[in-house]
Amino acid sequence: MAKLLYITANPKGPEKSKGLKIGEAFLESFLEERPETIVRRIDLFDFDMAWMDAELVSARGKLAGYGYTMEQLEEGERAKIKKMHSLTDEFIQYDYYVFVTPLWNLSSPAVLKNFLDNLFVSGKTFVYTPNGPKGLLNGKTAIHIQTRGGIYSGTPMEELETGDRYLRIALRFLGIHLEDSVIIEGFDVFPKKWPEMIADGQSRARSAAKKMAASTIEV
Template sequence: MAKLLYISANPKGAGKSKGMQIGEAFLASFLASQPDTEILKIDLFDFDMARMDADLISARGKLAGYGKSFDELTETEKEKILKMHKLADEFIDYDYYVFVSPLWNLSSPAVLKTFLDNLFVTGKTFVHTANGPKGLLTGKTAIHIQTRGGLYTGMPMEALESGDRYLKIALRFLGIEVLDSVIAEGLDAFPQKVPEIVADAKTRAIAAAKEMARIPVEV
């Protein structure tokens, strides 16, 4: 059975978040094509995960850079590095990933960056080679559904957008195939057109879900 992880980063919740409404349209379309897919939804604003603090940075450095063993870590370092590895292991167990987030101040909500930080685990999700880092999460597919208040695509502001851009860079670094993002923009610039903008994004999300569902996975 294929597995899909749906990751949302919006404190408004599905009832008020336009992005999550678009995401639900995506899921419905995906399940229509792959009804047996196991789906897990996580809300990053209500999700327990390790954060890149001094202890976690120290633990990673000791294990990866200084060749120390797990037993040589402090108890706090052990607790936090295990928490990071647990999240990475659970993430690896999925075949498809759907990220749903708004564009906030040119980037994504901080909780999404924190989540991604937990996925960069040497030996689990990528390795260092003579030719540089190599992602290990091949054979997996992801997509980003993003809402924007302003207009960025094809506009002067496009070069400043770093939320969708960074997410795709990070996932591709880990070896994941990333489909074209579904972007709904201009929601604040043109409030009278919000229903039209959301409806158009849902149409594109439905098509994108069908495309993702056609990509085979090894189960």
């Protein structure tokens, strides 16, 4: 039975967030195609996870580069690295990943970056090889649904957008197959067209959901 992790990073909630309205359309359409799918929702603004502070950075370094065992870590370090590993262990149990985020100040909300930081665990999601790092999450598929206030595509601003670009780089590094992102932009440029833009985004999201649901995965 397939499992889907639906990850959102918007504090407004589905009633006020344009992106979350579009994300819900994606999820609804996906479940119409794959009704047996187990879905887990994560709101990153209401999600308990480890943060990359001094203790966690120290714990990672000791385990990865200095030959420490888990038992040799300080109590605070051990608690935080275990929390990180717990998140990673859950993440790798899923087959599909849906990320729904806004573009804030050229990138994604900081909670998404921190969530991704928790996934970079050597031996679990990637390994080092003589030819460089290799992702271990093969056979899994992800998609990003992103809303933007400005217009970036095909403009000089395009190269400054780092939200969608970084997410795709990070997931590709881990070995995850990426579907084309669903990008809806210009909400601040055309405020009177929000209803039409949301409807268009929902239509595109539903099409993307049907495509992803039809993809073959190893369960």
